[in-house]
Amino acid sequence: MWSDTPSGRAVTAIPSTNPFAGIQDGHTLAEAIVDTIREPLLVLDKSLRVVAASRSFYRTFGLEPHEVEHRPVYDLGGGQWNIPELRVLLETILPQQTVMEAYEVEREFSGIGRRSMLLNGRTVFDAGGARPLILLAIEDVTERRAVERKLAELAEEKETLLMEVPHRVSNSLQIIASILSLKAQTVQSEEIRQHLQDAHRRVLSVATVQRQLQISKNLERIEMGPYLSRLCEALAASMIAEGRPVTLEVKAQDGTVSSNEAVSIGLIVTELAINALKHAFVDGRAGGMIAVGYEASPSGWRLAVSDDGVGLPDKVSPGLGTSIVEALARQLEARVEISGTSHGTTVSITHGTIAAGLPAAA
The missing domain is CATH 3.30.565.10 (Histidine kinase-like ATPase, C-terminal domain)
Structure with a gap:
């Protein structure tokens, strides 16, 4: 930028407003983002081969980079990702919608047991619309589902108890009413009999x-x-x-x-x-x-x-x-x-x- 000074015109440098200007290229930025995401994430190419995976993916499923990168997603972990629901997501839904959220699957995974996973997928393209990539985020909701089931069981138990309380109270009151009625039939005093009959009706x-x-x-x-x-x-x-x-x-x-x-x-x-x-x-x-x-x-x-x-x-x-x-x-x-x-x-x-x-x- 040019500006006037007492000694003439000078050039003033203006800092760049691009927050990623110090990063060499978009590929470096993408790798950094994938590497720091806390949840398991896979980046797949159009052939459904793994381009990149987050550290969380390796840590969660106990795999090494050489077992994952450039391999078909269905071959990962000895075929444990060859899930029918995942095939529907990657081969049918995403090509039509480009975005899919909260697609839940339940599967037995080696090393971690049976887990419930939420899959979120998105198809992204480069500036020219070529080289499509699929971002596949995986959220483990096993513990959440266990808590939800427990809460549902507790709610059902509470409902059962609440339904049982009126029954028990009603039975107790009926017993009291019967005792009052029987007592009213046996007393000699008319005044006491009347009071017992009134009490019987109130309990009823x-x-x-x-x-x-x-x-x-x-x-x-x-x-x-x-x-x-x-x-x-x-x-x-x-x-x-x-x-x-x-x-x-x-x-x-x-x-x-x-x-x-x-x-x-x-x-x-x-x-x-x-x-x-x-x-x-x-x-x-x-x-x-x-x-x-x-x-x-x-x-x-x-x-x-x-x-x-x-x-x-x-x-x-x-x-x-x-x-x-x-x-x-x-x-x-x-x-x-x-x-x-x-x-x-x-x-x-x-x-x-x-x-x-x-x-x-x-």
Whole structure:
């Protein structure tokens, strides 16, 4: 470059911007790159003979340069690279696509045993488009695959255990419920019998959630329709066994809630059914109806339990059942509304917002 100075014009040298200017030629650079790559690498000519190999290739497969260079790739290591999948890659896929990534093969290699290898191939050409070369990178993923298999086995074991837990819990709860029911039949005190029967129904409520988890593919969400139907069937059976011919009717829309929410909702239904048995049918009638309804929308859900009993008394004294319902509703961040006439009572539990529409007991 020329520049003006007080004594005249001078030439200034500008450093080259080519980072490889100090290297004699491209061949030297290519050899340096191949030699320093950490993973096994082969450079093949168009006849699939080895032009060069990385140090990692020699180290990994226990071969010497004279056993590799200028030899057909399929002859390396006594023919251990004569792999059908490799032939497909080199002879069929690469000529059509020029690039192939993550082509996995599994093979028994002398000295290192059975290994899983990922093959990555690329066809490269010189500036004139002649003398094509194939770069074949080889990644040993044997240990990675072993870890993946182990993780998959652990995940399967965990899934099996998670599926087994509801079954074991359900069986335990059924045993407890049976003990409570048997005990209720043997005690002399009517008050104690009533408490035991109430406890029996509460245990049944939780056991129903566990049974629903058993048959569900999703351990986190509960389908409300089948769940409420099973729960009310169990409650109705216990009422019939106690000589209380009350019909339980379920009308539930499709929808899911978390397993924790399902437990709380089931306990609410149980408490309200217990309250209806105690207070709604005290006029000497032969039977009665308790209707359980559930509806859901994207913004919320509503549970309603209605009866066709005598309606609300003039003064409602809060008992254990009412307190439990209110406490469970607070856990669900839901509102409790009670309405009644001389033809029955309806208790609604609403979470979020949802339009009115649940039927009362007929």
